[in-house]
Amino acid sequence: MPEGFSLPEGMHRYALGIEYDGRNYCGWQFQDHSPSVQEAVETALSKVANAPVRVACAGRTDTGVHATGQVVHFDSGVKRTARQWRLGANANLPADIAIQWLQPVSAQFHARFSALSRRYLYLIANTKERPALLSRQVSWYRQNLDISAMRDCLELFRGEQDFSSFRAVKCQAHSPIRRIDQIKLLDRGHWLALDIEANGFLHHMVRNILGALIAVGSGELSKSKLAEILALKDRKFAPATASPDGLYLIDVSYPPEFELPKIEPWPLQLITAD
Numbered sequence: 279m280p281e282g283f284s285l286p287e288g289m290h291r292y293a294l295g296i297e298y299d300g301r302n303y304c305g306w307q308f309q310d311h312s313p314s315v316q317e318a319v320e321t322a323l324s325k326v327a328n329a330p331v332r333v334a335c336a337g338r339t340d341t342g343v344h345a346t347g348q349v350v351h352f353d354s355g356v357k358r359t360a361r362q363w364r365l366g367a368n369a370n371l372p373a374d375i376a377i378q379w380l381q382p383v384s385a386q387f388h389a390r391f392s393a394l395s396r397r398y399l400y401l402i403a404n405t406k407e408r409p410a411l412l413s414r415q416v417s418w419y420r421q422n423l424d425i426s427a428m429r430d431c432l433e434l435f436r437g438e439q440d441f442s443s444f445r446a447v448k449c450q451a452h453s454p455i456r457r458i459d460q461i462k463l464l465d466r467g468h469w470l471a472l473d474i475e476a477n478g479f480l481h482h483m484v485r486n487i488l489g490a491l492i493a494v495g496s497g498e499l500s501k502s503k504l505a506e507i508l509a510l511k512d513r514k515f516a517p518a519t520a521s522p523d524g525l526y527l528i529d530v531s532y533p534p535e536f537e538l539p540k541i542e543p544w545p546l547q548l549i550t551a552d
Contacts, residue, residue: 285385288355292363293383293538296348299374300522301414306338306348315339318375319350319367326366327356336389336530337396340482342414342522346543347397347529351389379539387536395459397475397529398484400520401545405468417488417524423495425465431494431501432461434508435487441480442511444490446519449481454511456480463491466549473546475529482519489520 285291296319304312308320316333323331336349358366364380371377386392401416403409408418438457445454460475472488490507493499499517507515528543 283385285353286355289353290355291351291353291383291385291387292360292380293349293351293387293389293536294364294380295378295539295541296350297346297376297378298344298348299415300339300342300344302372302374303341305341305343306335306345315345315348315375318372322367322370323352323354323363325370326358326363327354329354329356334389336393337479337527339525339527340485340522343525343527344415345527346545347541348527349389349393349530349532349538351383351387378541381538383536383538387532389530392532392536394531394533395475395477396479396527397460397473397531398479399526399528399543399545400472400474400484400488401524401526401549402470402472403468403524404470414523417521419492419496421496423470423492424497425463425470425495427501428491428495429463431491431504432463434501434505435461439508440511441483441508443507443513443516444483444486445480445513446482446486447513451480454480456483461487464549469549471545471549475531484525485520485522486513486516489517492520493517 298315303315306315308314308316320331320333331352333350333352339345360380364377367377403416403418404423406420435458440454441456442454456476456478458476462473464471464473490504526545532538
């Protein structure tokens with residue numbers, strides 16, 4: 279928000295962290311035709327306020343995508359403590375959405391525009407038979423994957439560049455330029471995870487990158503061909519988009535002055551535990 283911005287008298291701004299299972303939703307953003315996470319959160323907060331509440335989020339996740347670290351803010355002139363907001367909203371939310379923390383923030387905070395980076399984790403079960411207990415919470419690939427070859431390609435994506443080859447055809451972003459600060463491929467037993475952090479993501483960008491890496495791991499695509507696809511800046515030359523299953527928004531980073539809490543996500547703990 280612009281420096282010096284202030285809320286109307288009596289209004290207060292709150293930030294909150296949300297965890298959700300995206301399987302039953304059309305994504306974060308409100309849609310007329312299907313239930314959305316945004317609709318559920320606004321409905322719950324509005325019940326606590328006894329008045330309409332509108333929220334803004336850090337990143338609009340797609341249909342079926344999960345979150346352990348989504349960040350949201352809203353403004354309200356209703357007198358409630360942070361605890362009352364959190365407990366009251368959670369009591370009115372469905373079981374697959376939960377507010378993990380909530381606190382007052384300054385008027386300068388904005389969930390989207392104050393964010394420095396966003397971090398996603400794509401969790402993969404690389405097994406011969408499909409997993410049952412984590413159905414649609416992990417992505418399943420039964421073929422043997424060459425993890426070394428996949429890791430060797432990660433360097434192609436690091437840094438600031440044009441990701442036109444890895445954005446959805448209907449992506450509405452004004453610019454295809456993004457900066458990937460971190461990209462790692464973690465493995466533990468039959469579990470794999472793509473851990474990726476950037477200043478922002480294009481529509482389907484993470485899923486498209488993962489789709490290309492899976493093509494490399496299965497021997498369908500070479501590193502040199504992947505580099506060529508990236509340089510062509512044309513989506514039609516890239517491999518298919520990976521499933522939303524197993525994709526989690528796990529963290530959003532903000533300037534330290536906002537003093538927002540950090541929660542280590544369970545999908546990352548699963549694959550990095552000693």
